[in-house]
Amino acid sequence: xxxxxxxxxxxxxxxxxxxxxxxxxxxxxxxxxxxxxxxxxxxxxxxxxxxxxxxxxxxxxxxxxxxxxxxxxxxxxxxxxx
Numbered sequence: 001x002x003x004x005x006x007x008x009x010x011x012x013x014x015x016x017x018x019x020x021x022x023x024x025x026x027x028x029x030x031x032x033x034x035x036x037x038x039x040x041x042x043x044x045x046x047x048x049x050x051x052x053x054x055x056x057x058x059x060x061x062x063x064x065x066x067x068x069x070x071x072x073x074x075x076x077x078x079x080x081x082x
Contacts, residue, residue, distance in 0.1 A: 009034060012068045020062045025051065030079065037072040039063070042079045052076045 014031045021029075028048040032040040043049035052059060056074050063071040 006033070009069060013039070013066070016066045016068060017063070020065070021059065032077070034069055034071070037070045038075055039071045039073070040075045040077065042077045044079050046078055049076050049078050 010031050010033065013034065017029075017031060018026050025048060028044040029052070030042045030044075032042050034040070041052065043052060052074065053076050056076075059074055060071060063074075
């Protein structure tokens with residue numbers, strides 16, 4: 001995928017996520033990338049990362065209605081500000 005298209009995809013997906021994810025979750029994540037139907041999300045704190053890991057299927061289900069790209073899995077990382 002071309003870099004410009006990938007940036008547009010991330011922007012569109014972030015906009016969609018802002019509409020469907022709970023605000024307290026969305027405010028603490030950043031969409032990193034999408035590759036092979038896997039969404040990579042960086043969390044700003046460990047409690048949101050834990051929530052996303054334990055309720056991963058709930059978030060995948062929230063993304064199911066998007067017409068941007070297919071998401072089969074979510075990988076969660078924690079942003080390291082050090």
